[in-house]
Amino acid sequence: MFKIFRRRRDDELAPIDAEITAFGEALARHTLVPERHAADADLLADYARALDAYEQAKRAFVGDRDREDAADVMQALDEGRHALACVDARMAGRPVPPRRPLCFFDPRHGASADRVSWTPEGGAARIVDVCAADAVRLADGMPPIMTSRHPSPSQRPPARPSAPRAPQRPHRGPGPFKTCPLGVRKTQQAQGTGDREIQLPHREPRAPLVLVVRLHSGPRNTVELMEAGKARVLLKSKQRSRVVEPLPVSGDRHVHVRIESRGAWTAWLQPLDTVPTVHDHIASRGSFVFHYSGGPAIVHMSHADRGGYSLTALTPDFERGPQVLSGKDESYADGHLPGPAFLHVEAQGTWKIRIYPNPA
Incomplete structure (x- = not known):
């Protein structure tokens, strides 16, 4: 019986796997050479969006059991295909095609x-x-x-008209820190290609914020935060492509960032009410900020790559507080959370966090 269900699952997922492969091959065959279009930020942003969508589709596909589970994969592929169509249009000097949303029902x-x-x-x-x-x-x-x-009530046999309608899976939008949240002012956003220094103004100088920098391509990536005339390195790596850095309460009216990259990048300042709240588990890659709203708990973190990792509690002013746990390379570590807190993940690779209530 298990073999029958596994074969059925494989039959359902095989076409989706083929679509992911076909889109990856389309990206590999594309004639765009980013270095030749360094001055066209919009073109490179669309190309980076296509690459990000391909990676998102591959990640989302892992662990899917059937076609219903793979709905987010199809959404990522649709995003990637539209981005690549925009690249083709810009290279040919045509207007970018309008984005048609996917069917509402499925x-x-x-x-x-x-x-x-x-x-x-x-x-x-x-x-x-x-x-x-x-x-x-x-x-x-x-x-x-x-x-x-699950069929809708209108499609069920008449003999069972009172059967409750099965709940639909909620739509999953972009993950945390993937795109700039709605409501962030244009002046608090920046995008470009190559090396640049940028200044992003605070909306309220006395409020903590989160700095997010996404580097979409390039063999080298460096991000530095300029504070009191000194540079603090937030990222210097060939593998990592994202910075999520908590910014404490400050009297400064601007956040000064220095970016070194041969590819396209985007940056923005994100308010605290857009930071994800975690109740029991979360997984991501690289640096991250989240809010835990529960009571005393044990936190377990596993890290799947080389390099160090840590979880640090932040003070109400978003300064670094006590370190909850730390480790190195492919390993795991445990720590204790006394109660609600904003937490900062610093990691080189992929990680998972699980939180277990601990009333004692």
């Missing part, structure tokens, strides 16, 4: 072809983007195509 239906009015059972009418097939079905008074494992 991203595996592909890009939307129409916007229609739809009224969910027991809800209010709303305008949604749908694929061509669902647009026709809704126009004919039929329910949309449901390709998930």
Whole structure:
């Protein structure tokens, strides 16, 4: 029986695996040479978006059990294909193509072809983007195509009209610190290519913030934070491509950052209310900031690459507080959290954190 289910799972996931491979091959065959377009920040940003989407699709695919689990993979591939289409348009001197959202009812239906009015059972009418097939079905008074494992109430047999509607999987947007959050002022964002010094203004000089720098390509990456005329190195690596650095309360009106990279990069200042809150587990790569809102707990951190790693509690002013745990290379470490806190992860590679309540 286990072999039957595994074979069914493999049959469902094989086409998606093939789509990931095909998109990777399209990126490898592309004629773009970033060094020849160093002055075109928009072109390089689209190319970096395509590369990021490919990596996200590969990561999201790991551990998927069926096509429903792989919905986020399809969303990442759609993002990557649109980014690559923008690259082609910019290189040819054409306007970039408009972004068509995926079908509202299931991203595996592909890009939307129409916007229609739809009224969910027991809800209010709303305008949604749908694929061509669902647009026709809704126009004919039929329910949309449901390709998930759970049919909607309108598709169940009449003998069971009162069966509750199965909950839909929530839409998963970009992960934390992947893109600049909504509401951040344009002046607190920057993007470019190559070496540059930037100054990002505080919205409120007496409020702590999080500095995020994403380096999209290039064989060398260095990020330095200039403080009182001195440079503090936040990143100097060929592998790491992201900085997430807590900025304490300061009277300075600007955050001064020096970036050295041969590729494209983006940077922004992120307010604390956009930092993710973690209740029991989280996984990522490189530096990170998150908020733990629970009571006393044991925290377990595993690290899957070479290099050091640590977890540090931050004070209310976002200064470095007590170190919760630390380790080196491929290993794990445990620590104790006395209660709610903002926490700063410093790591070279991929890591996972699990938090276990400890009332005692």
